[in-house]
Amino acid sequence: MTRLVVVSNRVTSPRQARSGAQGGLAVAVQAALEDWGGVWFGWSGELRDTGAEEPTVFRSGQVTYATVDLSSQDYEEYYNGFANRTLWPLFHYRLDLTEFSRRTLSGYQRVNQLFAERLRPLLRDDDLIWVHDYHLIPLAEQLRHAGCRQRMGFFLHIPWPALEVFLALPNHREIVHALCAYDLVGFQTDNDVRGFVNYIKLEAGGEVDPDGTVRAFGRRLRVAAFPISIDTARLAGFAREAVFARQTVRLRESLRGRKLMIGVDRLDYSKGLPQRFRGYEQLLEHYPENRGRVVFLQIAPPSRQDVPEYLQIRRQLEATAGHVNGAYAEFDWMPLRYLNTGFSRRILAGFLRLATVGVVTPLRDGMNLVAKEYVAAQNPKDPGVLLLSRFAGASAELDGAVPVNPYDVEGTAGAMQAALSMPLEERRERWESMYRRLETHDVDYWRGAFLDALSAMEPAACE
Template sequence: MSRLVAVSNRVAPVEEGKTQAGGLAVAIQEALKRRGGIWFGWSGQTVDTPPDAPSLAQSGRITFATLGLTQRDLEEYYNGYANSTLWPLFHYRLDLAQFSGRTYSGYQRVNSLFASRLAPLLQPDDIVWVHDYHLIPFAEQLRSMGLGQRMGFFLHTPWPAAEILVALPAHEALVRALCAYDLVGFQTGSDLLSFANYIRFEAQGEVEDLGPGQGCRIRAFGRTMVARAFPISIDTDVLAGIATQAADTVQMRRLKESLVGRALIIGVDRLDYSKGLPQRFESFQALLDAYPANQGQVSFMQVAPPSRTDVAEYQAIRRELEALAGHINGQFAEFDWVPIRYLNKSFSRKALAGFYRHARIGLVTPLRDGMNLVAKEYVACQDPEDPGVLVLSRFAGAAKELDAALVVNPYDVRAVAENMQRGLTMPLQERRERYEAMMKVLRENDITHWRETYVDTLSQVGGTA
């Protein structure tokens, strides 16, 4: 069996016996344990000069290979091009995208640095699996060194429509780099279609349909590769078990006591402008306005840990949400009830599982999201005998699979409010039927199925080594 080499912006060694919040880290580790191999990427540390070779640490059959980055590289590659250009562009926020030749050069430079440091560690029959928008040029850099191993890429974010992508000054170079992989995985069929349309109409390439669920073969820029949708998922049964255990924790007892029998609506998101949090707060306000019987009877808890706190756009969204929460609470609060509990902090996976299980509504309403695993986690954590209701944005990749949710347009705050009310008053039998339909999907396509399907597909395509 060929060795697997996983490449990601950050390397997250997983300690045996400890529950991790990040399912992707666990999925990569399990794939590496199964095949043996390397996990390569940034160490999370800044250094004065890039090291000549990565630091290596061994754990069983896995070698963790990490590099530090200079502050300049971090600013230009990570904070700059990856997160100030590609992230907003891929989430359809052209108004926030910054186009800079300096950060683009830094993005290419760091991808070249990573490739040059990984290349000496590669064996001829290795399979290389690269993750996310930070590393799109990675395979092209390895190919330029004459390496022909099988190389796959998986994009965790959305892939934008061609009309959005062409606003990027280097769009052709970016797609040409993507075509250096043998297999490119997207979250949904819609993302795949957007990519295929770019190939057809912008790159003047060829797109061959390979059949239902098998994606397409792409011929463009002198390369032939396969593109396919692989919707990422969660460790469904493990998470369901954690939620059952969490029901009796101290945190859950405190939450239940504080609610005093009130219904709970929950949202859990990284603090990011793509998550639709201002619209979500306004939708909850519309719920209280349109259905005043909920006043004093329903609480909305939004967990939103801060991220990228040094970026102006993220500082702005935090200020906006604080003002909205204050305004709504000021309008509706009573001496014994606060409508919005807005928490800028993280919680353990077990605590969140308990919160999900107790919430009558899971409110997942991003303006654009590659998948959104919170939607899947909320469903997996429900009590099968008395499940809650998922209210889910149509612009989350998860909506393609979880069509038994109440699917909404997050820009239509009144419609979101009406669906929250529908969920709060939904009969038990309907809630059970919707829950069972979604759990069937989550059990058939869990994180193990996602990982094995992708790696098995990559093992069968491309490669010239």
């Protein structure tokens, strides 16, 4: 029987995945592995002086978990370096923050080689291999060099940049060549597919058929959009149950009848948080009727705290939040609550349900599952309004959201005002359209669509 082998930068334990404390990807991968049986392989999260010689392997139910340690040098060059200071900013259109060095590129290739060497002995000839995200683009190429001919699929969770942006990467051809070692490459949106196809046609001299078949670098593969989603029914259940939870009740009581606007984002420069804060400040300035009547809660747990750009944006947001509260707060009202802490998905579902407006305004995002979670968490009888950046992948699906250009601060303030004053009938109409989409296109649909497409591929197709 065909097994599923999932490879990701980090591996989530079965207890964490089932607890609801982890994100949607971990839950989706766990469910797929339990259905198929198979292996989940990746970094353990541990650092050692030399890295581990052999993977740590244990089994739980139908799933085998295999993890490797990294050395401090590997972590600095592969993860902090090329993955998160080269690929991440460039793929999010931040050329001003993109750094390139041959040292970190070497570390990136070295860790992918390590993963391939440690994974290969665990593989069977008929395995289906599913690799996730920008950390591991070269993995299939490394496995092919080692003689592996299994069907291999890759899914990119972040955006793929437009051709003109991608060409700024000095080793752009090397990256695309590596991706063509997969049999199936999945992107979040049609725009991402279009960016990749443009490279194949205009730079690589390849061919692309209308069905997404790509011929380039002596390989034949397929590319397509597979928009990732959420466990819609489960999230809606969390939200209903959380109405009377202690944390939700505390938040509701602290509002004292005021309307709640909420943002939930990992602390990252791609999320547009400084622009969002300034948009809210413009709301209070130009629509003074909201003063004392609206509270904006921004939850932004820190990430990659050893990367300088993330320390900088944290300081910037703290200063902006202090400025807004200093300018508009009253003795019994603080307009902006800014929290650098995380909450479980259950607690967040209750907070999202309370919010009159969900604010999701990234400067660039592959999908943004918070937008979908906000919709799923709403009370069907009295739903809130989703403000959604046109530069988030989710905007291609959630047609009932109020579109926002996060670079237009005054326009963002106007969109906030429109959302706060939107009548119930229009709110219901917008919400119903989005929720119907999420019911039929949930995380199970996403997982099934990708794996069905990968299963249908001919393994190791060479021209």
